[in-house]
Amino acid sequence: MIQLERISKWHMQGGRPVFILKDINMTVAEGEFISIMGPSGSGKSTLLNVIGMLDVPNEGGYNFMGNDVFKMKEKQRSALYKHHIGFVFQAYHLIDELTVYENIETPLLYQDVKGSERKAIVADMLDKFQIVGKKDLFPSQLSGGQQQLVGIARALIAKPKLLLADEPTGNLNSKQGEEIMGLFKELNNEGVTIIQVTHSEKNAEYGSRIINLLDGRIQM
Ligand SMILES: Nc1ncnc2c1ncn2[C@@H]1O[C@H](COP(=O)(O)OP(=O)(O)O)[C@@H](O)[C@H]1O
Numbered sequence: 001m002i003q004l005e006r007i008s009k010w011h012m013q014g015g016r017p018v019f020i021l022k023d024i025n026m027t028v029a030e031g032e033f034i035s036i037m038g039p040s041g042s043g044k045s046t047l048l049n050v051i052g053m054l055d056v057p058n059e060g061g062y063n064f065m066g067n068d069v070f071k072m073k074e075k076q077r078s079a080l081y082k083h084h085i086g087f088v089f090q091a092y093h094l095i096d097e098l099t100v101y102e103n104i105e106t107p108l109l110y111q112d113v114k115g116s117e118r119k120a121i122v123a124d125m126l127d128k129f130q131i132v133g134k135k136d137l138f139p140s141q142l143s144g145g146q147q148q149l150v151g152i153a154r155a156l157i158a159k160p161k162l163l164l165a166d167e168p169t170g171n172l173n174s175k176q177g178e179e180i181m182g183l184f185k186e187l188n189n190e191g192v193t194i195i196q197v198t199h200s201e202k203n204a205e206y207g208s209r210i211i212n213l214l215d216g217r218i219q220m
């Protein structure tokens with residue numbers, strides 16, 4: 001599903017390159033559940049953003065489901081993302097001007113799902129995440145944990161083939177965290193490929209493979 005080839009990303013500092021990612025080679029088969037671990041600043045979020053087509057490296061190649069991602073036109077790449085990828089952001093990235101309901105609904109609008117069907121799908125998701133009572137509130141009216149749940153619901157609403165999650169349980173209490181990990185496990189059993197960034201050994205064990213990053217490199 002995913003082939004990253006010699007991905008490097010750097011910025012210049014005092015005339016020298018400072019590497020954020022260095023020579024990353026990574027292959028992910030459909031159906032895998034991978035955990036990316038590593039200390040703060042090791043490049044985990046940057047790597048996930050590259051895989052999620054939200055960031056572009058300075059060097060390297062990326063093939064996603066047979067598409068040469070860096071050679072595609074922006075419009076095609078965006079369509080590929082919208083159809084196949086769900087992203088849970090570390091800092092939620094909810095749209096402040098939209099209600100909980102509207103935030104969760106957004107990916108379905110991109111996919112041209114019809115109105116009545118949309119309503120039913122969003123209602124199901126609100127129910128599943130036990131946030132029906134919050135549906136007309138705005139993100140600023142929610143706690144961090146609640147915003148995170150909304151972010152996860154939004155990432156899952158359009159049934160992505162690939163779920164990318166940057167510390168998805170970071171702001172949840174341990175019970176909510178376990179429920180989300182259980183949900184990820186279920187989704188993975190149904191065939192969704194998952195790549196999560198986590199600091200938690202316990203969460204990492206829900207996956208089938210761990211990739212350790214240190215100073216922008218994969219540790220063997
Ligand atoms: N656009 C940028 N310009 C300069 N430095 C950056 C940029 N983005 C990230 N970094 C640096 O790259 C390193 C890796 O960041 P990040 O991927 O967020 O790490 P992690 O998620 O593992 O904590 C950090 O040292 C960060 O400060």
Ligand SMILES: [Mg+2]
Nearest residue numbers: 044045046090
């Ligand atoms: Mg990070």
